[in-house]
Amino acid sequence: MGVLAATAFAAIFFLAVPFPIIVIAAALIGFFGGKLRPDIFLTASGPKTSVNQVGHGGAADAVLDDGTLGHTQPSAARAIKIAVICLGLWLGPIALLWAWLGLADVYVQEGLFFSKMAVVTFGGAYAVLAYVAQQAVEAHGWLAPGEMLDGLGMAETTPGPLIMVVQFVGFMGAYRNPGSLDPMLAGGLGAVLTTWVTFVPCFIWIFLGAPYIEALRGNRLLTAALSAITAAIVGVVMNLAVWFGLHVVFGQVDEIYISGVRLFVPVWESVNLAALILIAAALVAMLKFKVGMIPTLAGSAILGALYFYGVR
Numbered sequence: 001m002g003v004l005a006a007t008a009f010a011a012i013f014f015l016a017v018p019f020p021i022i023v024i025a026a027a028l029i030g031f032f033g034g035k036l037r038p039d040i041f042l043t044a045s046g047p048k049t050s051v052n053q054v055g056h057g058g059a060a061d062a063v064l065d066d067g068t069l070g071h072t073q074p075s076a077a078r079a080i081k082i083a084v085i086c087l088g089l090w091l092g093p094i095a096l097l098w099a100w101l102g103l104a105d106v107y108v109q110e111g112l113f114f115s116k117m118a119v120v121t122f123g124g125a126y127a128v129l130a131y132v133a134q135q136a137v138e139a140h141g142w143l144a145p146g147e148m149l150d151g152l153g154m155a156e157t158t159p160g161p162l163i164m165v166v167q168f169v170g171f172m173g174a175y176r177n178p179g180s181l182d183p184m185l186a187g188g189l190g191a192v193l194t195t196w197v198t199f200v201p202c203f204i205w206i207f208l209g210a211p212y213i214e215a216l217r218g219n220r221l222l223t224a225a226l227s228a229i230t231a232a233i234v235g236v237v238m239n240l241a242v243w244f245g246l247h248v249v250f251g252q253v254d255e256i257y258i259s260g261v262r263l264f265v266p267v268w269e270s271v272n273l274a275a276l277i278l279i280a281a282a283l284v285a286m287l288k289f290k291v292g293m294i295p296t297l298a299g300s301a302i303l304g305a306l307y308f309y310g311v312r
Helices: 002-013 019-036 056-066 076-101 106-119 125-139 145-156 162-176 183-216 220-249 273-288 293-311
Strands: 253-258 261-266
Touching: 002 019, 002 125, 002 220, 019 125, 019 220, 076 106, 076 183, 106 125, 106 162, 106 183, 125 145, 125 162, 125 220, 145 162, 145 220, 162 183, 220 261, 220 273, 273 293
Parallel strands: none
Antiparallel strands: 253 261
16 A cells, blocks of 8 residues: 555656546556455455444444335436436536537636546545646646645635635636636636536435445445555645645746656745745644644744735
8 A cells, every 4th residue: 555655646746647547547456456465455444333333323324234225225217317417417518618619718628627627536635636736737727836826725724625726726717718708707707617517526426326335335346446546545645745845835846857757846046935934833833742733724824924914
């Protein structure tokens, strides 16, 4: 699992391998590895809880095992109905925009990209944001690395889920490419479209997939595949931390390629000493003195604001 995590980090950080490919490769490695070495790959499995252990939770498991809840049983007719409704709600708006504006339009590109992102959100926002940053900044040019950091900071300080940073990315992409629209209106429409295609797929995964997941929850090879994906996600999240860290500490980070290997070279003259001190202080506060996340974020925000307005 450690090798998988390290390999995933190297693949996305040094080779710029797309996140979906890393997830698929990890799943295949776990699936076949579970056949050959179940002692290594079946790390996500655990004993099933009983009614006596967890009360109502165990009772729910007992009812599921009994098979008395019909909606938890796989059904082809139900699956087709849900797929037609949810896929129509999800992909219908993108198809209309494609027919109206063409494939190259920023709204169609955002709809397709964030739909793809919604399919591979293994590991949560911290894992997929590495993929979003890689594509939105480097491939599409919708925003700059510093602006991606602004979006992450905004998402971290709001009550909603961190994945809402994609709404900011969608806004910036359309704002920068408004066409004949007012930039603010274009950005707002881009944010709405991004939010729609990010969250609507949740319903198809739950309503369509849940009965099949229930039927497969004891499948050892599925468990092995998910264990391998979990290990790979550790490496992907580490990539996110290093990528964001570099762009926070240094105002300019150059990318160079040597024999196909991507290297990030910071421009040392652009170092932000204030940010570096804040990072060190936050690390010491949380790791050494066990300060909670909210006080650490609040303290960092206050110190950052004081520095910003004091210097400016």
